[in-house]
Amino acid sequence: MKKADRVSQSRKPGPEPLGDILNRCGISLDRGQIRQLWAYHQLLRKYNEELNLTRIHNFENMVEKLYADSILPGQLISLPSPLLDLGTGPGMPGIPLKIAFPRLQVILAEARSKRVDFLQTVLDELKLEGIRTEGGLITASFNEPVKGVITRAVETIGETLTRIEGCLCRDGLAIFMKGPHCDDEVADAARRFTGHFELKEDLAYTIPGTQHKRRLVVFRRVSQRPAQIRKVFDAAGRRKVVSSTANAHFKRLKKILTAKGVRKEGAALVCGEKVVRDVIRRHAERVRAWVSWPGGPPPPEGLSDAALWIELEKILFRQLDVFGTEAPLLEISVPALEPWDPGSGLPAPVTLLVPFQDPENVGAVLRSAAAFGVDAVVILEEGASPFHPKALRASAGAALDLRLFRGPGIKDLPADLPLIPLSQGGRPLDRAVFPETFAFLPGVEGPGLPAAWRKSALSIPMTDRVESLNAATAVAVALYEWARRGRSREKDHARPEKT
Incomplete structure (x- = not known):
């Protein structure tokens, strides 16, 4: 179509030009549907100045960017019904979709009361059936079941998925009408909502006859x-x-915020959305309870039949959510630490002895131990509980993946143990020789190593800009060097001999 013809059409709005523009956009409606859409257009123009329903005023742009844009998703995928149009505003995409697909059951959700009144006026004047309004803000507490949600709203995909938690049925579709540049948003939602939502479609398209690029993410x-x-x-x-x-449940959960409570109850509290998700994925059988608040996220599938769902009043939940995550917590069972007798030798070829008193340092070093392939970890008498909430969070749940033992105090370690002590002022780490069987021994935060172990210690070379490294960081560097040496030896053995 020539530019002059397009301008001519935009100057003379009416049902016939509306239908012509839609045809150019690949949308064919019958005369009755065109009349309904034209009536909707007239109401939109009539109330727009008063209610600020749309910033698009040019007729041709309105047809392309509002009506055609609203209808095209129904041609690209099979729309589920009933369909909730979340944040519909002046009725898009819901009203054009209802006109184009009359059998579709539609709920127009809009928080602003004046717009809800406008939507009801449209439904009454167009005599549309199988479509209604839902006033007020849709949150996770909205629990009317729907098989689909569609939205052109500006909030992120993740925010919307959280909002529709209460209403979208299993196997239902969440349909997002997006601009072309939403890759990071899609990837973030796919990662965050694993186990609740999965990416089904990601369609890039252009409104036919225009240069307007769109993405339909489902x-x-x-x-x-x-x-x-x-x-x-x-x-x-x-x-x-x-x-x-x-309440007995609350008192028990409050108790396991401490190391003493963890030992007595044989249970621990897991905090943090990602850690909770990972623990459920790897250790679902350990979950005793999913802890949330009234109206909060429900437990995921895959927990044991004995797991409880504890809903705490918000003021109680905040007492347990010591990190302020505002995400559900887990109560999990934890194993008792097996006692280790130094007289029987090390529990594994490569062992890490941990005397750290700070639970966050314990958690951090356990994470490093798991990352670099340590066989066993002994928590010395001075060491904090590896299942303290701070330790579990810092370890990202790695404490549940390691062989853990309880050992004596650092001063009670026998002198003949094959240990590699770590201390500031020792020999440089790059000169170390790692035997087949040994244990790393860092010092306690502050006091460091007993004098008897310092003379054989290794140190990490560094500038004089800082006095020392964090204890857990120093261990991580040493573990990396040991693991790196092992990988190098494996590569050497794997190389074919030259002839």
């Missing part, structure tokens, strides 16, 4: 709605609603 829900999960837990008596500090 996530499929793979988890149940909270209401359905709640029914399962309620039927088995496994959901506990707690509102008092005197």
